[in-house]
Amino acid sequence: MSDFDDVSEFENPKYFTIENFYSMVEQLVEETGHALDVTTLAFAAVTSAEECLENCNDALQHKVITKQEYDIYLLANRLGLFEVTSSSNSIDPVSVPPNKPYFCLANVYANEILIIFMKDKELSDCLDFSALA
């Protein structure tokens, strides 16, 4: 392969790090006063990058999220930071994703809970639960 074929530098992998994710969320908090809304997190917590892009484009178009949040969600998906599932009473156990061993819960409705598996403990600090209150 010649040097002209190698385009990996253009992806600039230094931006695709969890540290960069944290600083983007920190900036979001500074500018808006809130972190990532747990009710919209499921947009990005899908396995497929294509599905994430489609979900985020749709959410942006309908003004459910801002461009700043859009960028953060796409990075979260790229880094595989979150996996979201929901639970109601009497469900089967879900498998704990081996690469996302940490969890937090969000009470959506009286008998439904979002289960958010996370790659890193500190990620719960990036989530805003206030919309559920």
Add this chain to the structure above:
Amino acid sequence: MSDLDDVSEFSRPGHVDAAIRRLQGLMRRGRKVSLINLLAAQGYDDIKDFVTEMGEGVFKPWEIEALTLLHPLVFIASFPSDELDASAIANTPTEYEYFTCCVDTDTGEVTSVFLKDRRLLQFLGSNY
């Protein structure tokens, strides 16, 4: 250490299967282990200490054996629903493979349950 000394591959799955077989024997006639008792017992390394603390006669012999078998295989945490965001993760046990949770619609209490094997759920009482 020779290859013959390394039994780690055999111990864990065999242990869970053996525990489940024994629990199936104990749990005939629809018996279940109360989540509340299992949660309370978690504070003790040895179930015998928990039983002693609670008082002789509180638990039937089958309950004590079931608690002993489930103690290392199930991890339970319980939170008031208004503390869920704070509940996060400080004590997440990372060695369990399955997870489920339920909410008590009367009290708002949320119980999260980690399991070494999904079959273990059948032995747990639904008094969330």
